Amino acid sequence: VKERGKNDFQLFTHEMHQKLYRKMMIEKQLRSALDNEEFELYYQPIIDLNNNEIVGMESLIRWNNETLGQVPPDEFISIAEETGMIIPIGHWVLNTAIEQNARWQKAGYKPLTVSVNVSVRQLLEPTFLVKVKNAIEKYGLPASYIVLEITESIAMYAEVMVEKLDELKALGISLSMDDFGTGYSSFSYLTKYPLDSLKIDNSFVISMSQDAENKAIVKTIIAIAKQLDLKVIAEGVEGVEEYNFLAANCCDFAQGYGISRPLPATDFEDKWLTRSEL
Numbered sequence: 001v002k003e004r005g006k007n008d009f010q011l012f013t014h015e016m017h018q019k020l021y022r023k024m025m026i027e028k029q030l031r032s033a034l035d036n037e038e039f040e041l042y043y044q045p046i047i048d049l050n051n052n053e054i055v056g057m058e059s060l061i062r063w064n065n066e067t068l069g070q071v072p073p074d075e076f077i078s079i080a081e082e083t084g085m086i087i088p089i090g091h092w093v094l095n096t097a098i099e100q101n102a103r104w105q106k107a108g109y110k111p112l113t114v115s116v117n118v119s120v121r122q123l124l125e126p127t128f129l130v131k132v133k134n135a136i137e138k139y140g141l142p143a144s145y146i147v148l149e150i151t152e153s154i155a156m157y158a159e160v161m162v163e164k165l166d167e168l169k170a171l172g173i174s175l176s177m178d179d180f181g182t183g184y185s186s187f188s189y190l191t192k193y194p195l196d197s198l199k200i201d202n203s204f205v206i207s208m209s210q211d212a213e214n215k216a217i218v219k220t221i222i223a224i225a226k227q228l229d230l231k232v233i234a235e236g237v238e239g240v241e242e243y244n245f246l247a248a249n250c251c252d253f254a255q256g257y258g259i260s261r262p263l264p265a266t267d268f269e270d271k272w273l274t275r276s277e278l
């Protein structure tokens, strides 16, 4: 027993060492990633459950690095947040998403909203509002076609945040609470913040059909949203069964692999964009 305990310990430290090493590599490679143009935005459609038509898309960052290969955002975004790299990366994301949407609208496609993920750290950065304003002016996209997706972690900064979000709202953009139900345990911020919509977290939606409790949670979140006059988006919609359940339970919008994976801009354009009717 003693012998095994010792081995376990060594295995653990080895694993820790590997994790630390990978983190350091990511940190190092991240520093030059923007200059080397290693990032790309993918787009995933958001569908209106009332008429099954596309109404918008979420932009999702992809990182392809020569040394590390494809690094998933779940792995590098938190490191970018810790190191502050999220500020320039987030700026690039915001500008790229707005520019892309403006270009599609100018090309005559039916106008869609673009949803952009924003970290708390970006929101707290003093020039964020100006950056959003500048991007809107530079690319000429009406603010009403921009949605910022924020997470429940903003609840920790209540007072400052209300002010910042009010200013963003005043520009005419929409605000969506991402990963709803996974983070903060109090709902008080829902009435404090000027939100337009809630996104039900993947984890509840994916396993809904096999799990009565998740079904109940999803229904409850939809009810909360309706009560507070917020739109509700379900993400992680992988199958037709889930899609139909959401439509039957008055969820407004759906997003997920069952509809489409996130796609590079050119593929998204081919598959999802349609000409405006004249």
Ligand code: C2E
Residues within 6 Å of the ligand: 044, 059, 060, 061, 072, 073, 074, 077, 090, 093, 117, 118, 119, 178, 179, 202, 206, 235, 236, 237, 238, 255, 256, 257, 258, 262
């Ligand atoms: P998120 O904002 O909750 O985005 C939804 C994630 O679920 C995406 O993962 C998406 O590809 C994935 N997804 C969509 N439909 C399905 C489905 O049907 N089943 C399953 N299993 N997954 C589905 P992705 O692209 O790997 O992004 C992961 C997270 O990284 C995002 O979660 C978000 O928190 C963060 N992220 C991505 N892009 C950005 C960005 O530009 N800025 C910031 N700050 N964070 C980002």
Ligand code: CA
Residues within 6 Å of the ligand: 058, 117, 149, 178
């Ligand atoms: Ca999101």
Ligand code: CA
Residues within 6 Å of the ligand: 178, 179, 199, 201, 202, 235
């Ligand atoms: Ca989410």
Ligand code: CA
Residues within 6 Å of the ligand: 179, 202
């Ligand atoms: Ca998530």
